[in-house]
Amino acid sequence: MTAWLLDPEVLHLNHGSFGATPAVVLEAQQRIRTRIEANPTRFFLEGEYQERLDCTRHAVAQFVGADPAGLVFVSNATAGVNSVLRSLEPSLMPGDEILVTDHEYNACANAAVVTASRAGAVVTTVAVPFPLENRSEVVDAVLGAVTDRTRVLLIDAVTSATGLVMPVDELVAQLEPDVRVLVDAAHAPGMVDFDVTELGASYVTANCHKWMCSAKGAAFLWVRPDRRDGVHHAVVSHGCNGGWPSQGGHLHAQFDWTGTHDPSAWLTVSDALAAVEAMHPDGWPGVKAAIRELCLGGRDVLIEALGIDPAAPADMIGAIASVPLPPADHSGSAIFDPLMAALRERHGIEVPVFTWPAPPDRVLRISAHLYNRQSDYDRLAEALKAELR
The missing domain is CATH 3.90.1150.10 (Aspartate Aminotransferase, domain 1)
Incomplete structure (x- = not known):
């Protein structure tokens, strides 16, 4: 202990x-905070923040099988889900369906309801049995609820209340690209083998502060290359007109700087990965x-x-x-x-x-x-x- x-x-x-x-990760976080406070202008405006962020991004991308160009940091998986759903609102038509299961994390299910209400779409909730005997019960239940109006499936990689490792790989293989799959992988990285590129979903968001054991407030969103241009941060900021950063691609411009915040949790995720790796x-x-x-x-x-x-x-x-x-x-x-x-x-x-x-x-x-x-x-x-x- x-x-x-x-x-x-x-x-x-x-x-x-x-x-x-x-403890060593919290110590690293405090060192970053001290560095920032010594000269915030230097840290944020002279490239140190962006350099450290890109280094951390590469470490996380390697850990989860992602390309760094498609990976950005958010405060938690709920923020990642919200950003994707808000970005999808213009493409949803009245009567379109967002599919969720009854095991979905409440906060993210709420985000789906709000997006649907803005677009005139509907949220369809699929009942997945619990207890259950095998993965096929999940696959059959979800696929059985898909209609020609289903546009998005929001699904946990590992459910929160029931602790089920969901067959997201099978569902993605069956549904993409006709139905966009948004994987809420809040619990997956660091708990189960998880490669976002191999999975093939349109969008994957996950927490770093759970099984990866980073400081609180660190998570990532990864977007498949063909979906990136359409994704924006739920907070509209400088990146919408190229204000910050000046390079790094569309996603990085949208997410890397949304205003002054404490980035220390993000910047020490690589410390967490190293610390936990050394424990075994x-x-x-x-x-x-x-x-x-x-x-x-x-x-x-x-x-x-x-x-x-x-x-x-x-x-x-x-x-x-x-x-x-x-x-x-x-x-x-x-x-x-x-x-x-x-x-x-x-x-x-x-x-x-x-x-x-x-x-x-x-x-x-x-x-x-x-x-x-x-x-x-x-x-x-x-x-x-x-x-x-």
């Missing part, structure tokens, strides 16, 4: 919500294998404790997994179940318990990263038995 600043008095099983940043003798492949093994082992412990069957096959699990809990309709409106607070206050365990998909149904979601141990999930199982008896 010494590599992290996490409170040792709390059992942290919720990496998936906000990530956790190694096999580097990033070893990290991903280790955290997945932890998660699957933890899920097995919970399944046995609850006396239930697995809610999804192992090949749809990365480093987060959800297990259904006995129904408990406490408030009818709260997103987080009171059991979450009970586990924190009485057992010192930080783990999310969601009302999902609607009361009285709920799920508990575990995460795994290198600061976790298998015994952590044994402790959670015992706490659950005490709270659910």
Whole structure:
């Protein structure tokens, strides 16, 4: 735990919500901030900012299999989704459809609703079963909802509430280029093998502050070459008329400078990649294998404790997994179940318990990263038995 600043008095099983940043990365971020504050004019106007940003961009692009020309930084995956959807509004006609699943992250589903309302389009929500037995149930459900008016599919690479690794590769292969696929890969890089170019989707956005463990506020958006000219930042700024930067292509002009902000989280993503890679003798492949093994082992412990069957096959699990809990309709409106607070206050365990998909149904979601141990999930199982008896 010494590599992290996490409170040792709390059992942290919720990496998936906000990530956790190694201490050395936060130290690097503070050095960048100090450098900026020493002379902001020099840093931003004499090329240092752009040079550092381009270096970081190349490191992230290499990590996710992207070309740097198509990769830009945003504050989080939700911002990336919003920028793409706002850019698509002029091309949508009344009656056109944006497709989402009922596992879609709420913030991004909201963005789809707002875009549809502006364009006179509609959002169609596809019901994907949970529990489920195989990937084909997702593929069949989504493809079965596609019509001749479907223009966009917005889909998670790894779902937030249910922790499913979705078959986005199969869906992209079936739908592109007729239906543009926007992949919300908030959880994917650093958790599962993920190559955006090989995937072939029109748009991919993902967080760096989750499984890549950067400082909070770092994410990227990648756009396929044939879609780049049509994408603009949701914040209109200097790049719209070539004001900043003067070179680097359309996407970089739109996203690299949208006004004064703290870019330190972006500029230390490469530090995070190096820090986490060094935590395992096999580097990033070893990290991903280790955290997945932890998660699957933890899920097995919970399944046995609850006396239930697995809610999804192992090949749809990365480093987060959800297990259904006995129904408990406490408030009818709260997103987080009171059991979450009970586990924190009485057992010192930080783990999310969601009302999902609607009361009285709920799920508990575990995460795994290198600061976790298998015994952590044994402790959670015992706490659950005490709270659910």
